[in-house]
Amino acid sequence: MTARPEQLIAPPVARLIEEFAKLPGIGPKTASRLTFFLLRAEPKQAQALAQAILDVKEQVGYCRRCFNITVGELCPICLDPSRDQTKVCVVEEPLDVLAIERTGAYRGLYHVLHGHIAPLEGIYREDLKIDELLTRIRSEPIQEVILATNPNTEGEATAFLLLRDLAPLGVRVTRLARGLPTGGDLEWADPETLGSAFEGRREL
Amino acid sequence: MRERVYRNEAIILRRTDFAEADRLLLIATPAGKRWVIAKGTRKMKSRLAGHIELFTHVQMMLAVGRHLDIVTQSQIVDSFPVLRSDLTRLGCGFYVAELYDRLTAEAEENPPLFRLLVETFQSLNRSPTPELTLRSFELHLLQVLGYRPQLHYCVVCNELLTPDADRYSPSLGGVLCPNHRTADPHALPLSEATFRLLRYLQAQPVAAGETLRISSATRQQAADLLRASIRHLLERDLKSAEFLNHLLSSQ
Numbered sequence: 204m205t206a207r208p209e210q211l212i213a214p215p216v217a218r219l220i221e222e223f224a225k226l227p228g229i230g231p232k233t234a235s236r237l238t239f240f241l242l243r244a245e246p247k248q249a250q251a252l253a254q255a256i257l258d259v260k261e262q263v264g265y266c267r268r269c270f271n272i273t274v275g276e277l278c279p280i281c282l283d284p285s286r287d288q289t290k291v292c293v294v295e296e297p298l299d300v301l302a303i304e305r306t307g308a309y310r311g312l313y314h315v316l317h318g319h320i321a322p323l324e325g326i327y328r329e330d331l332k333i334d335e336l337l338t339r340i341r342s343e344p345i346q347e348v349i350l351a352t353n354p355n356t357e358g359e360a361t362a363f364l365l366l367r368d369l370a371p372l373g374v375r376v377t378r379l380a381r382g383l384p385t386g387g388d389l390e391w392a393d394p395e396t397l398g399s400a401f402e403g404r405r406e407l
Numbered sequence: 408m409r410e411r412v413y414r415n416e417a418i419i420l421r422r423t424d425f426a427e428a429d430r431l432l433l434i435a436t437p438a439g440k441r442w443v444i445a446k447g448t449r450k451m452k453s454r455l456a457g458h459i460e461l462f463t464h465v466q467m468m469l470a471v472g473r474h475l476d477i478v479t480q481s482q483i484v485d486s487f488p489v490l491r492s493d494l495t496r497l498g499c500g501f502y503v504a505e506l507y508d509r510l511t512a513e514a515e516e517n518p519p520l521f522r523l524l525v526e527t528f529q530s531l532n533r534s535p536t537p538e539l540t541l542r543s544f545e546l547h548l549l550q551v552l553g554y555r556p557q558l559h560y561c562v563v564c565n566e567l568l569t570p571d572a573d574r575y576s577p578s579l580g581g582v583l584c585p586n587h588r589t590a591d592p593h594a595l596p597l598s599e600a601t602f603r604l605l606r607y608l609q610a611q612p613v614a615a616g617e618t619l620r621i622s623s624a625t626r627q628q629a630a631d632l633l634r635a636s637i638r639h640l641l642e643r644d645l646k647s648a649e650f651l652n653h654l655l656s657s658q
Contacts, residue, residue, distance in 0.1 A: 323505050392457070
């Protein structure tokens with residue numbers, strides 16, 4: 204009996220292909236390509252990759268205060284005394300923090316919810332860091348909560364849910380404006396975005 | 408044989424992120440539900456993104472893809488703005504979407520069911536009592552799918568029911584006459600007001616609930632009875648029902 208083709212591959216190689224194929228967006232072909240690239244690459248490169256993966260899992264955790272990803276107890280933003288301690292911006296994911304930081308327009312604090320309400324996928328209020336946010340607002344000198352959940356139905360639902368919880372706490376609650384993207388064409392704008400752009404128009 | 412590009416009327420029921428910037432959409436259409444892919448719609452500058460929001464009624468152009476069909480254009484017919492800006496109504500929307508998803512199979516043509524879905528979202532967007540819209544939807548959905556609750560003849564003896572019937576059996580699929588009220592030990596109590604409400608909603612279009620004024624006890628009983636029927640069919644509880652209960656109780 205002849206061996207099946209996949210049995211001809213050396214077991215360590217097959218194992219690496221299998222591990223790569225578990226990653227999102229990577230199919231068996233890409234997995235083989237990455238594996239054979241590493242096989243031919245300098246040992247240093249493979250070691251750096253392996254070490255980077257281990258470091259991420261071992262050293263990185265969530266900030267105790269805002270649940271952003273960080274090394275250590277608190278994230279650099281929470282540790283920075285020059286940030287405005289009276290404002291907190293609520294986002295869905297750690298990557299949203301980076302996106303807002305890149306604008307340079309905001310100097311306050313953050314709170315990462317780690318998701319949005321999605322009953323059909325089984326994500327409810329208690330799966331998000333909402334109670335942690337309420338605790339922060341009660342114990343810190345926060346005056347304004349900026350809701351920066353995504354401008355789609357799930358993000359809006361999450362914002363409404365937060366508003367319900369925040370209303371009794373007496374803080375100012377704001378929501379990011381919605382409007383037209385730079386470089387876009389009015390003709391292609393959807394009615395909802397164009398409508399909110401009108402509502403949020405400003406004096407020139 | 409389908410055209411390579413075709414037009415479809417649809418309601419978007421579920422969305423999940425896919426690959427770098429794509430979204431998978433579960434759409435309900437007159438030709439049944441199916442998953443399609445909307446490429447690049449998580450990018451801010453996507454021209455399509457605003458037209459494929461959850462719970463919108465759209466006209467879509469789709470291109471036949473290898474595995475999934477690809478959304479090439481989408482135009483909003485109705486975005487249900489009131490539903491979108493009210494948490495309880497959104498909760499109702501999630502419930503309707505999940506119920507439809509659980510009770511139907513993919514690519515099963517059913518134009519009346521699609522009309523029902525459109526009317527339900529229209530009513531959720533406009534009714535002062537979205538809860539009653541849900542009861543109407545449940546009754547009509549069960550009817551369209553062939554599980555119509557029997558509210559006119561006893562499910563045991565087939566005798567014409569009178570207002571003194573006071574037991575509803577989810578497992579037998581309808582109301583029991585006074586002679587057979589013990590036929591199902593798990594039958595639930597049914598008040599005369601609930602009995603009348605269910606019969607009325609079953610016979611009328613979905614929008615009929617919008618003008619009714621119903622006591623909260625009757626609304627609750629109708630909800631319990633229909634939920635029991637659905638639980639009997641699905642042999643499980645709906646995830647979104649729990650979320651909706653939370654929203655209704657904290658109102």
